[in-house]
Amino acid sequence: MENKKDDFSEWYNEIIDLARLSDKRYNIKGMNVWLPYGLKMMHLIDDIIREYSEEKNIQEVSFPVLISRERLEVEFEHVKGFENEIYWVTHGGKDKLDIDLALRPTSESAMYTMFPLWIRSHSDLPFKIFQIVSVYRYETKHTRSFIRVREIHFYEAHTAHVDYEDAENQMREYLNIWEKVASDLCMDYSLDIRPDWDKFPGAKYSVAFDTPMPGFRSLQVGTIHEYGENFARDYNIKYEDEKGTLKYVNQTTFGLSERLLAAIIGIHGDDKGLVLPYKIAPVQVIIVPIAGENYDNILNYSREIMGEIKKFGVRADVDERDYTPGYKFNDWEMRGVPLRFEIGNRELNENTVTLSFRTQKKKIKIKREELSKIYDYLNTVNDDIKNKAKAFFEDNLVMETSFENLGTEKMVKAYWCGSRECSDKIENRFEKAALGRVYNNSDSGKCIVCGKGGKLSVFSRTY
Amino acid sequence: MENKKDDFSEWYNEIIDLARLSDKRYNIKGMNVWLPYGLKMMHLIDDIIREYSEEKNIQEVSFPVLISRERLEVEFEHVKGFENEIYWVTHGGKDKLDIDLALRPTSESAMYTMFPLWIRSHSDLPFKIFQIVSVYRYETKHTRSFIRVREIHFYEAHTAHVDYEDAENQMREYLNIWEKVASDLCMDYSLDIRPDWDKFPGAKYSVAFDTPMPGFRSLQVGTIHEYGENFARDYNIKYEDEKGTLKYVNQTTFGLSERLLAAIIGIHGDDKGLVLPYKIAPVQVIIVPIAGENYDNILNYSREIMGEIKKFGVRADVDERDYTPGYKFNDWEMRGVPLRFEIGNRELNENTVTLSFRTQKKKIKIKREELSKIYDYLNTVNDDIKNKAKAFFEDNLVMETSFENLGTEKMVKAYWCGSRECSDKIENRFEKAALGRVYNNSDSGKCIVCGKGGKLSVFSRTY
Numbered sequence: 038m039e040n041k042k043d044d045f046s047e048w049y050n051e052i053i054d055l056a057r058l059s060d061k062r063y064n065i066k067g068m069n070v071w072l073p074y075g076l077k078m079m080h081l082i083d084d085i086i087r088e089y090s091e092e093k094n095i096q097e098v099s100f101p102v103l104i105s106r107e108r109l110e111v112e113f114e115h116v117k118g119f120e121n122e123i124y125w126v127t128h129g130g131k132d133k134l135d136i137d138l139a140l141r142p143t144s145e146s147a148m149y150t151m152f153p154l155w156i157r158s159h160s161d162l163p164f165k166i167f168q169i170v171s172v173y174r175y176e177t178k179h180t181r182s183f184i185r186v187r188e189i190h191f192y193e194a195h196t197a198h199v200d201y202e203d204a205e206n207q208m209r210e211y212l213n214i215w216e217k218v219a220s221d222l223c224m225d226y227s228l229d230i231r232p233d234w235d236k237f238p239g240a241k242y243s244v245a246f247d248t249p250m251p252g253f254r255s256l257q258v259g260t261i262h263e264y265g266e267n268f269a270r271d272y273n274i275k276y277e278d279e280k281g282t283l284k285y286v287n288q289t290t291f292g293l294s295e296r297l298l299a300a301i302i303g304i305h306g307d308d309k310g311l312v313l314p315y316k317i318a319p320v321q322v323i324i325v326p327i328a329g330e331n332y333d334n335i336l337n338y339s340r341e342i343m344g345e346i347k348k349f350g351v352r353a354d355v356d357e358r359d360y361t362p363g364y365k366f367n368d369w370e371m372r373g374v375p376l377r378f379e380i381g382n383r384e385l386n387e388n389t390v391t392l393s394f395r396t397q398k399k400k401i402k403i404k405r406e407e408l409s410k411i412y413d414y415l416n417t418v419n420d421d422i423k424n425k426a427k428a429f430f431e432d433n434l435v436m437e438t439s440f441e442n443l444g445t446e447k448m449v450k451a452y453w454c455g456s457r458e459c460s461d462k463i464e465n466r467f468e469k470a471a472l473g474r475v476y477n478n479s480d481s482g483k484c485i486v487c488g489k490g491g492k493l494s495v496f497s498r499t500y
Numbered sequence: 501m502e503n504k505k506d507d508f509s510e511w512y513n514e515i516i517d518l519a520r521l522s523d524k525r526y527n528i529k530g531m532n533v534w535l536p537y538g539l540k541m542m543h544l545i546d547d548i549i550r551e552y553s554e555e556k557n558i559q560e561v562s563f564p565v566l567i568s569r570e571r572l573e574v575e576f577e578h579v580k581g582f583e584n585e586i587y588w589v590t591h592g593g594k595d596k597l598d599i600d601l602a603l604r605p606t607s608e609s610a611m612y613t614m615f616p617l618w619i620r621s622h623s624d625l626p627f628k629i630f631q632i633v634s635v636y637r638y639e640t641k642h643t644r645s646f647i648r649v650r651e652i653h654f655y656e657a658h659t660a661h662v663d664y665e666d667a668e669n670q671m672r673e674y675l676n677i678w679e680k681v682a683s684d685l686c687m688d689y690s691l692d693i694r695p696d697w698d699k700f701p702g703a704k705y706s707v708a709f710d711t712p713m714p715g716f717r718s719l720q721v722g723t724i725h726e727y728g729e730n731f732a733r734d735y736n737i738k739y740e741d742e743k744g745t746l747k748y749v750n751q752t753t754f755g756l757s758e759r760l761l762a763a764i765i766g767i768h769g770d771d772k773g774l775v776l777p778y779k780i781a782p783v784q785v786i787i788v789p790i791a792g793e794n795y796d797n798i799l800n801y802s803r804e805i806m807g808e809i810k811k812f813g814v815r816a817d818v819d820e821r822d823y824t825p826g827y828k829f830n831d832w833e834m835r836g837v838p839l840r841f842e843i844g845n846r847e848l849n850e851n852t853v854t855l856s857f858r859t860q861k862k863k864i865k866i867k868r869e870e871l872s873k874i875y876d877y878l879n880t881v882n883d884d885i886k887n888k889a890k891a892f893f894e895d896n897l898v899m900e901t902s903f904e905n906l907g908t909e910k911m912v913k914a915y916w917c918g919s920r921e922c923s924d925k926i927e928n929r930f931e932k933a934a935l936g937r938v939y940n941n942s943d944s945g946k947c948i949v950c951g952k953g954g955k956l957s958v959f960s961r962t963y
Contacts, residue, residue: 068564101531129638175592
């Protein structure tokens with residue numbers, strides 16, 4: 038396998054092939070086949086997001102994939118960019134359809150035409166739903182697995198509120214959800230308020246979750262948007278308040294995608310392959326029986342051990358394939374399994390297992406009764422992953438105070454006045470885009486370009 | 501609510517609205533919005549199917565929704581009927597696409613163009629995958645929620661084997677999976693080998709799972725298909741056997757859909773509303789605190805009880821809404837919750853709960869320590885549902901031996917020679933289609949139409 042540091046892009050493509058996460062040989066560019074291991078990882082990420090969303094009373098729904106042109110066009114006012122990225126269904130069988138139907142690029146226009154049927158009174162608010170679906174973009178740019186594809190695995194939450202203040206509470210609640218998701222994925226991130234010219238069209242403001250990736254580009258892995266009344270006015274979404282007055286709702290959205298998987302692969306992986314936080318590892322513990330005189334007994338013992346840790350809800354498997362232990366070790370390390378148990382004659386006789394951590398070189402021997410501490414061992418791996426990710430994050434998001442130093446390959450924090458003129462100068466010279474002001478940060482200093490008053494902001498090359 | 505027996509069709513539409521399973525007011529005919537309760541039920545059904553599939557080493561994948569015309573046309577040889585039911589994507593943004601792209605009507609042509617990349621040698625076989633996705637049909641017939649829609653929630657398994665015999669083993673394995681799914685859903689069914697003119701185009705033969713619904717129509721809820729080498733020859737799927745000879749694989753498929761949900765609603769429901777087998781009940785136990793002097797203590801006790809049964813993996817909730825107990829009882833009965841706990845002052849003082857079964861009139865009082873038997877109580881409800889469903893099935897699939905008696909509204913078993921001529925006579929006179937010979941049944945008798953030798957077969961009006 039490629040060395041990760043030398044050529045991240047090559048390494049990234051290669052590990053996706055080797056670990057059999059997705060297959061891009063399907064004959065439509067940017068539409069890949071999800072293979073079992075990759076799909077399982079994505080589903081485990083979905084489960085995490087689903088759990089934390091439902092905890093906050095955001096309920097799961099599923100809308101049709103097709104949206105009629107007339108409904109989508111309401112949004113074109115805002116969403117000019119989308120128009121050129123939409124797949125259009127024009128025929129049913131041999132008939133030309135009366136009206137063109139779009140494959141959803143996102144679901145505002147699908148959902149918000151239903152909202153007036155569901156939201157009548159203040160007692161219907163707050164109204165909170167999400168869905169996990171595929172969305173479609175007719176991308177003309179270079180595609181890349183999980184990062185830029187034409188069929189995107191997507192989580193989108195949509196809420197409606199009595200007023201702007203309650204919508205703002207929701208924005209903070211999204212960040213609570215995101216914090217928990219990011220912690221489970223062992224990820225660090227920067228919360229950046231996108232510049233007005235780069236916010237979601239129709240939003241009052243957008244906050245993006247940006248993370249530096251190897252290869253010196255930042256990846257936007259998620260966003261939350263405050264819509265205020267903008268969409269409510271377009272789609273006529275009103276409620277009756279306690280005094281009987283009709284008012285527009287205030288709305289927000291929260292989006293996450295398969296880019297989370299790209300981030301996990303890219304940030305945590307090493308020269309041996311994937312390194313997976315245990316919550317999204319399809320196999321959390323792989324048990325490798327080591328051939329010896331009593332192989333039948335070793336195998337039985339291995340299966341017993343598997344049964345015991347499965348009782349704790351751990352995803353475990355015994356690798357009974359006809360390969361050498363060395364081959365199996367490498368194979369499961371490449372696939373990122375957090376813990377490996379090695380079981381040979383000695384372990385059988387001692388009633389122990391030899392435990393190896395994906396993130397450490399040392400092995401330890403544990404007694405059978407210590408299996409009840411399995412989540413401690415899994416958390417050891419998670420802690421290692423977090424520490425390494427944190428170091429990488431801090432190393433790759435650096436504070437700069439002089440214009441020339443923006444030439445670093447890394448993602449940069451700097452004070453910025455907020456003007457397009459200054460950010461254009463940065464972009465033209467260093468190919469770094471303004472990701473925006475850091476959210477919830479009031480530090481101020483001289484703009485790194487013009488020297489006027491500025492706020493702490495982030496700049497980076499992006500995917 | 502409508503009386504179920506008087507007008508099943510009305511009752512069916514009404515319960516879907518009342519229980520908020522799906523909303524058909526979306527502006528594209530036959531494409532409905534899945535609401536939280538209905539989606540949760542569908543996901544629970546998916547989980548069951550997923551579990552039993554993975555037990556048999558069928559692995560989950562996910563293919564793109566779009567299929568290029570050239571690849572689909574390979575199948576048109578077989579699948580003439582599909583051509584008029586396909587939604588075509590013809591434009592990306594403002595550009596006409598080089599080649600039209602179909603929304604998948606089913607995934608043979610998407611998958612089988614990848615199979616040759618994955619299957620090279622006998623050691624790659626058997627090869628078994630499934631996916632749970634939406635498929636699309638430009639239906640011109642009358643649409644009906646979960647029964648005939650244009651966006652269909654679909655499970656499809658696809659396998660490849662070294663020879664016909666191994667493919668036949670797979671067909672039996674599918675039936676084992678189906679048996680377990682049907683048992684969890686408390687459903688009865690007839691396995692019918694479709695007449696040649698009604699099998700899946702391209703199949704050697706198709707076995708359908710048919711079940712009588714109220715309203716005197718049968719519903720096809722699933723199918724398995726033996727393809728032999730038919731598709732392998734079209735898509736050139738070969739493997740090298742142990743002697744180095746190239747051979748075509750033999751293939752099978754297994755399909756299930758949201759019609760399972762329609763069957764559960766239709767067969768198990770009663771005049772009060774839904775009746776749900778516990779494995780697919782979003783709420784398995786609803787706890788209703790009864791207002792009294794010590795309401796705070798009653799509420800606390802209710803929450804404790806919830807905590808205790810949740811530890812057993814039970815989906816439970818306390819209904820703390822500001823409604824009367826009577827309203828709550830009706831509401832949860834309508835939504836099909838299997839068990840209800842009523843908790844008032846007396847239960848609080850006695851350390852008991854009053855237990856009511858969705859399927860019985862009597863209530864019983866149980867001690868707190870008896871909560872550990874919660875699955876026994878849930879199984880009592882399942883047994884009641886199964887018994888009622890079995891009685892309904894037997895009452896609605898009747899054996900007939902004289903042609904005139906085919907006039908019954910019910911689904912009929914009768915001997916049939918297998919000729920189209922005879923089944924056309926039945927269809928023209930009684931609007932009953934031949935669902936086919938009963939699978940794995942060797943009984944023979946005189947054809948109910950022509951009197952020649954016949955096999956036990958099934959006839960019915962269908963959805």
